[in-house]
Amino acid sequence: MTDPRFGAGDDGPGVTTPGPSSVPASSSSYAARPGLAQNAPSSSAEVSRDVSAVDVSQPPAVAREVFGDRLALAGEFAQLLATEGVVRGLIGPRETPRIWERHLVNCGVITHLFPIGASVVDVGSGAGLPGIVLAVARPDLGITLVEPLARRTAFLTEVVDELGLDNVTVVRGRAEEVVGQVGEADVVTARAVAALDKLAGWCLPLARVGGRLLALKGSSAEEEIDEHRAAIARIGGGEPVIRLCGVGLIDPPATVVEVVKERAVGGSGARSGSGSGVGSGGPVRGAGKGSGGRRSGGARGSDQGRGGGRGNNRRG
């Protein structure tokens, strides 16, 4: 099941749980980029009022620790989420006061789980969580965002362009449709997309043997592991392990379920080219480098197939 704390728009209602806000109500120093504003559909008065009322330009102190010298870029993403993301219904208006803590920082604290230069596939990126955050915080990673909904891939593509992220490729399609097209990643991430068994079935086929699924889960993590351990083993996954990230920085820490792909299992949830009508895995925007983005430190992850070769012609 998707986590009701996350997401909004065309998948359902936004977040309703009240949360802390460290955001003062003053004008923003991260101005929305004109290109995105021009592309935006007209918004309801209510959404406009919400968007204009929230200022995300003052990141909490913890964001400085998490993003370091990438903080300004993270701030640009926060601003895009709080404006265009809300106007386009990709993030709930009530999320804007907690965009930093609940979304950017919550995703940013997992970055130490990724080897230098790793290839990453983020399944069900939505408005870019955690994929865009990882790309901002770790420019050495080569990141492919897999998302079936056109409205979301359009936003993601614009964000990638606006932020100048040359380590990101946006692919429109369902995870189970893009196997063999996005390459076998070192790490597959997913946040608030599906229950662990279904997620493993979608994500492990996208990882190389020895690669890992990192599923950002909430308090349900242990319960989900108990429930789905056997199913995960059947599809080639190892024993799931919980990684708590951001201990001492955020409360509660981010809970990540890590599953190593121990072996390839034929047909483990992969239905390449199943023709669901939402697209079948072509890139909507190729990363500038076309092969996994910036690499540093000499350690290269698998980057085969990145860019897909289908051309830049996905439906918008």
Ligand SMILES: C[S@@+](CC[C@H](N)C(=O)[O-])C[C@H]1O[C@@H](n2cnc3c(N)ncnc32)[C@H](O)[C@@H]1O
């Ligand atoms: C609740 S949203 C979460 C978005 C984002 N990960 C976040 O944490 O805000 C779930 C997302 O998963 C996407 N999704 C659903 N099924 C999928 C599938 N089979 N493959 C890839 N993405 C999928 C949806 O389109 C949606 O954008």
